[in-house]
């Protein structure tokens with residue numbers, strides 16, 4: 001599903017990703033943790049080419065992301081092709097990024113109708129089903145400004161799911177939320193992970209969620225993946241000293 | 252001094268405008284509207300060029316703003332109307348311009364083009380600032396859903412940028428109506444031109460210029476009311492609910508600091 005190999009990303013002279021490789025199989029749920037500034041967000045953003053990469057390669061479903069091979073070299077792909085690839089990858093942002101000038105339902109059907117060309121009726125039917133699934137059956141016509149953070153994030157999840165993505169990316173989806181609404185978002189994500197078998201990469205420090213839903217934990221530090229293990233092993237007997245330290249701080 | 256004012260003329264000009272005057276008023280209005288529309292269009296193109304990845308487009312956009320903000324409007328008006336003739340010896344804009352469905356006075360057409368070109372340079376800055384004011388996360392969310400850049404810009408970013416663009420745009424149009432008086436100098440008898448002609452035949456400058464000032468004031472005041480309406484509409488679509496009448500009036504008339512906040 002995801003094949004990332006030696007991904008290097010620099011911002012000017014600052015090397016933020018120093019050769020990140022990660023393999024994710026279909027229906028697998030991978031949780032990424034690591035200290036602030038270790039490059040988690042940057043890595044997630046590289047996967048749908050919101051950031052260009054300086055070296056390495058990223059493939060989703062066997063398709064190279066953001067680049068084309070020409071004479072053995074990688075050149076950036078066209079805007080159109082990149083857009084097409086992004087349509088296959090759902091992304092949920094820390095700060096929701098809902099479209100404030102559109103209702104919850106309009107947010108959800110925006111991309112299916114305009115990117116995929118699905119008819120409004122059909123998109124609305126699917127969109128309503130999705131909003132029902134995330135527990136927002138009574139909020140179809142509500143604008144994001146009138147929704148709580150937890151509700152907004154659930155709309156954002158529905159919006160990403162509406163494109164039937166092969167892979168879902170979550171960047172700290174609950175860290176901008178009030179504690180009392182974190183649970184409702186995590187419940188939706190758990191049901192995606194466990195019941196729906198969605199392939200997900202989740203940057204999160206919600207260890208309860210990770211233990212329950214993750215198939216694999218990934219520890220990032222200073223632009224590198226320093227440890228990968230199933231949750232039980234990862235939490236109970238981490239191999240790396242850095243991981244132990246970090247876990248002791250957040251648990 | 253005051254006794255010298257012929258109040259009858261002033262009274263007539265304000266309360267019984269003749270058809271020549273009404274025509275002049277109409278010219279001021281349609282020329283301002285057309286020039287502003289052209290300015291918005293050019294400003295939008297300029298703003299998008301400014302954000303382009305291609306350096307030549309950014310350069311062109313920069314040169315455009317540099318030239319049209321850096322030289323007097325009256326000079327630009329003269330160059331648009333007479334420039335081609337004086338420089339290259341051909342007539343770019345004929346005496347009457349034929350659009351098929353209707354004809355337009357060449358000078359008025361040149362005026363619209365010149366005012367629009369000038370306005371575009373200012374609108375470019377306003378539109379760019381409006382686009383910049385939209386949270387970057389909006390473009391990223393749109394892209395992450397598979398929208399190509401033009402679609403994301405058109406459907407997600409620009410509609411939100413209008414909220415920031417409309418208030419300064421309204422102020423620009425206010426200036427436009429007043430600045431359009433400059434095209435009298437290429438022979439368009441608009442509001443100011445009409446006053447100028449009357450005065451030169453009657454030698455009653457105070458009366459005619461007071462009257463024309465009054466009419467500009469009417470135009471700008473009516474516009475400020477329309478502007479308040481438009482801004483209210485935008486606020487409604489943004490918040491997805493209706494403002495009360497009191498809030499509307501307050502929004503239209505009170506300075507921002509004194510506005511009554513809507514109850515959520």
Ligand SMILES: Nc1ncnc2c1ncn2[C@@H]1O[C@H](COP(=O)(O)OP(=O)(O)OP(=O)(O)O)[C@@H](O)[C@H]1O
Nearest residue numbers: 011014016034035036037038039040041042043172
């Ligand atoms: N657009 C950018 N320009 C310059 N530097 C950036 C940019 N984005 C991120 N960085 C830098 O890259 C490094 C990694 O950032 P990143 O956001 O990926 O970390 P993170 O692991 O997600 O941290 P956090 O837990 O705080 O979200 C940081 O040092 C950050 O300052």
Ligand SMILES: [Mg+2]
Nearest residue numbers: 040041042172
């Ligand atoms: Mg981050």
